[in-house]
Amino acid sequence: MSGWMAVVMLAAQAMPPDVVKHAQAGMAAQKEGRYGDAVREFTRVAELAPGLAAAFVNLGNAHMLNGDHAAAVAPLRRSLELNPALIGAAQMLGVALLTSGHAAEAIPHLERTGTTGPLGIALYQAGRLPEAIARLSAALAAQPDDPDLLYYLGRASGQLSKSSYDALQASDPGSARALQLDGETHVALRKLPEAEKAYLAALRLRPATPGVRLLLGEVYATQGEWEKAAAEFKAESRVRPGDAESAYRLGHALLELGRVKEARTELTRAAGLARGMPETLYDLGKAASLDGDAAAAVRHWEELLGVEKQSALALQAYFGLAAMYRKLGQGAKADAALVEYRRLKAPRAP
Amino acid sequence: MMTGVRRQATLWIPILCAAQTVGPGFSVGLPPGIAFRHVNSASARKHLIEAMGGGVALLDYNGDGRLDVFLVNSGAIDSGTFRRNEPRHWNRLYRQNRDASFTDVTAAAGLSGAGDGNYGMGVAAADFDNDGDPDLYVTNFGRNVLYRNDAGVFRDITEAAGVAGGGWSASAGFFDYDNDGRLDLLVTRYMDWSLRASKVCGTSIPVYCPPAEFPAVANVLYRNRGDGTFEDRSVASGIAAVKGRGLGVAFADYDSDGFTDIFVANDGMEQFLFHNNGDGTFKERAAEAGAALTGEGKAISGMGAAFADFDNDGRPDVVVTSLSRQKYALWRNAGDGLFEDATLTSGLGAASFIHSGWGVALADFDNDGWKDLLVAQGHVMDNVDQVDSSLASREAPLLAANRRGRFERRPLAAGAVAGRGLAVGDLNNDGYLDAVMGVLGGAPVVMTNKGSGSGWLTLELRGGKSNRDGVGARVAVNGQHQTGGAAGSYLSSNDKRIHFGVGAAKTLRVEIRWPSGAVQTMEDVRTNQILRVEEP
Numbered sequence: 001m002s003g004w005m006a007v008v009m010l011a012a013q014a015m016p017p018d019v020v021k022h023a024q025a026g027m028a029a030q031k032e033g034r035y036g037d038a039v040r041e042f043t044r045v046a047e048l049a050p051g052l053a054a055a056f057v058n059l060g061n062a063h064m065l066n067g068d069h070a071a072a073v074a075p076l077r078r079s080l081e082l083n084p085a086l087i088g089a090a091q092m093l094g095v096a097l098l099t100s101g102h103a104a105e106a107i108p109h110l111e112r113t114g115t116t117g118p119l120g121i122a123l124y125q126a127g128r129l130p131e132a133i134a135r136l137s138a139a140l141a142a143q144p145d146d147p148d149l150l151y152y153l154g155r156a157s158g159q160l161s162k163s164s165y166d167a168l169q170a171s172d173p174g175s176a177r178a179l180q181l182d183g184e185t186h187v188a189l190r191k192l193p194e195a196e197k198a199y200l201a202a203l204r205l206r207p208a209t210p211g212v213r214l215l216l217g218e219v220y221a222t223q224g225e226w227e228k229a230a231a232e233f234k235a236e237s238r239v240r241p242g243d244a245e246s247a248y249r250l251g252h253a254l255l256e257l258g259r260v261k262e263a264r265t266e267l268t269r270a271a272g273l274a275r276g277m278p279e280t281l282y283d284l285g286k287a288a289s290l291d292g293d294a295a296a297a298v299r300h301w302e303e304l305l306g307v308e309k310q311s312a313l314a315l316q317a318y319f320g321l322a323a324m325y326r327k328l329g330q331g332a333k334a335d336a337a338l339v340e341y342r343r344l345k346a347p348r349a350p
Numbered sequence: 351m352m353t354g355v356r357r358q359a360t361l362w363i364p365i366l367c368a369a370q371t372v373g374p375g376f377s378v379g380l381p382p383g384i385a386f387r388h389v390n391s392a393s394a395r396k397h398l399i400e401a402m403g404g405g406v407a408l409l410d411y412n413g414d415g416r417l418d419v420f421l422v423n424s425g426a427i428d429s430g431t432f433r434r435n436e437p438r439h440w441n442r443l444y445r446q447n448r449d450a451s452f453t454d455v456t457a458a459a460g461l462s463g464a465g466d467g468n469y470g471m472g473v474a475a476a477d478f479d480n481d482g483d484p485d486l487y488v489t490n491f492g493r494n495v496l497y498r499n500d501a502g503v504f505r506d507i508t509e510a511a512g513v514a515g516g517g518w519s520a521s522a523g524f525f526d527y528d529n530d531g532r533l534d535l536l537v538t539r540y541m542d543w544s545l546r547a548s549k550v551c552g553t554s555i556p557v558y559c560p561p562a563e564f565p566a567v568a569n570v571l572y573r574n575r576g577d578g579t580f581e582d583r584s585v586a587s588g589i590a591a592v593k594g595r596g597l598g599v600a601f602a603d604y605d606s607d608g609f610t611d612i613f614v615a616n617d618g619m620e621q622f623l624f625h626n627n628g629d630g631t632f633k634e635r636a637a638e639a640g641a642a643l644t645g646e647g648k649a650i651s652g653m654g655a656a657f658a659d660f661d662n663d664g665r666p667d668v669v670v671t672s673l674s675r676q677k678y679a680l681w682r683n684a685g686d687g688l689f690e691d692a693t694l695t696s697g698l699g700a701a702s703f704i705h706s707g708w709g710v711a712l713a714d715f716d717n718d719g720w721k722d723l724l725v726a727q728g729h730v731m732d733n734v735d736q737v738d739s740s741l742a743s744r745e746a747p748l749l750a751a752n753r754r755g756r757f758e759r760r761p762l763a764a765g766a767v768a769g770r771g772l773a774v775g776d777l778n779n780d781g782y783l784d785a786v787m788g789v790l791g792g793a794p795v796v797m798t799n800k801g802s803g804s805g806w807l808t809l810e811l812r813g814g815k816s817n818r819d820g821v822g823a824r825v826a827v828n829g830q831h832q833t834g835g836a837a838g839s840y841l842s843s844n845d846k847r848i849h850f851g852v853g854a855a856k857t858l859r860v861e862i863r864w865p866s867g868a869v870q871t872m873e874d875v876r877t878n879q880i881l882r883v884e885e886p
Contacts, residue, residue: 190739223740224675224704256703258694258756286645290695319647323640341647 019048019055026058035066046075053082057089064092069099091115098122117143121152129160176206183215195219208239214246221253229253237266244274248283255287263287278304282313285320294324315344375715375749376785376797378764383452384419386442390791391427392732396550398543398558399491399518400427401730402597405472405841406709406788408775409484411459412502416446417775417845419786421794422470422488430545432492434464441470441488450778460504461486461497468492472771472841476524478533478574480818484846489519489537498578513572513580518543521654523837525601525610526817527587528630529865532574533817536589538596538614539567555736561617561651566593569614569622571632588632594622598710600657600838602666603824604639605687608867610822610833613641615652615670615840621679623668625687641668641681645691650676654710654772654840659683659831660696660721661755666833669698671707671725671840674741678702678710678725697757698723701750704740706730709772709840713783717804717851719830720752724797726769726787726840744768747787747797767792775845781806781878783849788842805877807858809848814885815866819846824863828855852877 015023026041042059049055056079063072076093079086094109095118103125110119120135136153143149165181172178183198199216202209217232233250240246251266264287270280285300301317301324308314318341325334390400403424408417420443426433434440443459444452456462464470468490475484483499494515497504508514518540524533542565551559568590572580584590589612598615605611609626616622620643623636636642643649650672660667665683672678677699682692693699702725709726716722727745734741744766750757771788778784782799789795807827811820811834823834827850836846852858858875864885875881 192740224700226700226703255694257700258697260695289645316646316648319643320645323645345647 015049015052019045019052022048023055023058026062030062030065035062038062039066039071051082053079053086053089055079056082057086057092060089060092060096064096069096072096073100073102087113094118094122098125117146117149120156121148124152124156129156129163132156133160174205176202176209176212179205180209180212180215183212183219187215187219192219192223210240211236213239214243214249217249217253221249221256226253226256230257242273244270244277244280247273248277248280251280251287252283255283255290258290260287260290264291276303276307278307278311278313281307282317285317289320289324294327297321297324298328310344315341318344375760376762376764376799378762378795378797380793380796381450381452383447383454384444384794384796385454386421386423386444387438387793388421388423388789388791389426389439390424392791393427394556395548396556396558397427397545397548398561398564399469399548400424401558401732401790402520402540403469403471403770403790403841404788405489405521405771405843406773406786406794407473407475407486407836407843408773408777408786408845409475409486409836409843411443411484411499411504412445413483415779416448417777418446419444419452419794420473420475420486420843421788422473422771422841423464424470425464425468427469427545431467432469432545433466434468434470435466437462440464441473446777459502464488465490465493465495468495471519472521473843474522474524474535475836475843476533476821476846477817477819478524478535479578480532480813482818484819487513487522487524487535487537489515489522489841491518491543492516494519494522494537507578511579512582513537515539515570517567519570520597521599521837521839521841523599523601523835523843524819524821525612525835525837526822526865527571527610527612527626527632528573529609529816529822529867530574530576531813531815531817531866532576533819533821534574535572535580536599536601536612537570537572538599539569540597540617541565541595542567555733557731557733557737561595562619564595566595566619568593569596569599583630587630588634589624592622592634595619596622597653598655598670598838598840600655600668601822601835602657602833603822604657604666604683606665610865613655613657613668613670615655617653618651619649621650621652621670635687639687639689640691641689644677644679644693648676650679652679653706653708654725654838656710656712656838658712658721658833658838660712660752662720662830664826664829664831666831667692667712669710669712669723671702671710673706674704674729678705678707696755698750701757701759702748705745705748706741707748708770709787709842711772711774711783711785711839711844713774713849714752714851715749715783715799716751716802717782717806717853718752718802719828719851719853719855720754722752723748723750723757724772724774724785726772728766728768728770728790732768742766747772747785747795762797764795764797767795769795770840771842772839773842773844774839776808776847776849779880781808781849783845805852805855807850807852807860807875807877808880809850809860809862810846810880810882811848811862812882812884813864813866815868816864816885820848820862820864820885821846822865823848826859826861828852828858847880 022044029037039062046055056075060072060076079089091113094106097106103122106122117139123132179202183195186195213232213236217229220229230253236246247270254263267284281304285297288296322334322337392400404422407420425439445455472489474487486497488495520538522537571589573583594616596614609628612624614622624632625635652670654671656669668681670679681689706729707725711724712721725748732743746764749760749762768790785797787795821835836843860872862870
């Protein structure tokens, strides 16, 4: 807001002493967090200088700081009537409208000012889901951990997929994709036998439907039926030989079955298809360690730690590395890996 | 010295063929005369203890050459206390008759009642006083009980012996840690819990609280003084230096230094491997040996334990049963005091992924010379299916055949039950190992081996300078290795005789390394016999 303070200060220089006095009192109150007092002072300024756009901007800003976004709308509108070129006022008005539940009205102001995150949220609330997803994704690229953006992107994506799925079920309920969707719904409800039936029905209709065998394999994997899971992942890999996930899932299933050499082959293929995937790198290290190839295990796990150092997979990699370093006669490195393992494992302060 | 050969005809297979379920390897059913039903008194208050019992012992209490069955009951939970006064809450001893039926001899054998205030858990059987008959140690929440067997009648000598313990005891096992010829006793203790401290976990669905909700406790080691009394050496020996949540216990000399070591299966934390220093003390070394956590650095919910050589390399390995999606762990003894996680490469991971295991036996059920795996199963949460429909509180036992060091699941047409304790032994003396499984809140399951046609040898050791049962003796037969003793599994006690499947071999070379240090070798031993061997 410092830019807006500058505007009002410049304007205040040519203003009568009363106006200047109240403007300064308002700014002082605002600085000290006495937003109610700031609202009163800026209201007085607006009364004394009704033609001064900056006075209304400051009043709107004080209302927003005071948590009353609805009250900010009128002075901000007035400021724009007095000076339509005030981009910041338009941005504030857009946010005030959005926050007070007027998403559709907020959109033009936010579009005009290029305020991507709030615009994405406004578009979501206005039901314009594809546009909302695009804006929210763009905003997240700049602010990847913003909880509001993550939340609304999740909501928008979920609603968009639901509406697409509803349309799919309505237009062709007996199609392979509709059956696949049934299966996914059963999985979400943890009804795995029903999910298996739906996926098998989908495959009977279209045996090469991309993705279905992957999902069916995951159902088997969840139930510990690794042979059946491996068969489905292998079939999916035949349908989509360029798909890294299918290759990884196949490698993982083979690893669970203790078929470490075959697992290494598939996991190496997965790593070639999508480089730097932590899950693939962890399993590659594990398969190598079980295959007696300590040097390769170290290589894969060290690569994993180059990608991520704090995750659950990193924890496992440090533990595995300690054993492999020891096997290779590198005691100091083993001790250091164990220290990292224990550090990551220690409960963190809330 | 070979002093006798006995073999009893198979008498009760025809009876069991009429049982309700049949599976490859075993016939499943209850032989006539066993009318036991475990009482656990489950309630909506979800006392964790009601999910944990009970144990089984196979022992020949009257020396007639036939294994008898002892079943541990748990009891009633009333008004904040435990009650055992009704006969349906008692532990039961079933004597095996000549016709393979059983007779309840609980009262005649002096085992009526179980002590109010106790809630029954497990049992260990061994001849602690070297008088030629097996004694019983029953673990409880509350006071444990040592019954001395005097010619087929048991007497409670707990107070005089000084082994009452306290708190929540789980598995127990007799072993000779100082090789003085007298059997000592290790008792695992689960956690610092009481009915008053009990609580219900879960939000929408009430469930048993995980063990981490309660403080860990130390295990107890009693040294046998040889005069009918024991000395608590828990602190002095170093056993109490670490606190855990011990459930299963198994013994073997993993580093071949001549002293028996201890593996304790802990629930939801690192496992314990107590290395016997040979001077009366132990050092917990699971982490440095590589057997505390899985290869991924994860703790498992250790329940039962077996400590035996699964890959015939002469070194005892460790199997620990656990909860579903953890996979039962197999730590392969790689020599030099180190273990490797062989869960996946042995096939055990794939065979156990979805299961929850308790009692466990690594034993050669098809007599092919490789130790197979049998596990009592069932998730600890009686309502687990409401949380995850792929899981079940009642499961059939897991039978996995060992094919040259790799386990392959075998169908076992047993009904789904809440399996807990598991004891293995040759009930009908036909040379094939049978099993009895304790069932939470239900009747036990008796699994009678159908046989495979392969050869076998069963050794009945009689120590002289060593303890009379030969507990801790290391026996090699044609390259296979086993350790003498009845301990292992979960809350249970196996047939003390040492069984070897020998495949098509016609003659055998037997080597026994007695706890006393004596080494005995026998050549050209005939197969298919129960052979009593006395320590030279």
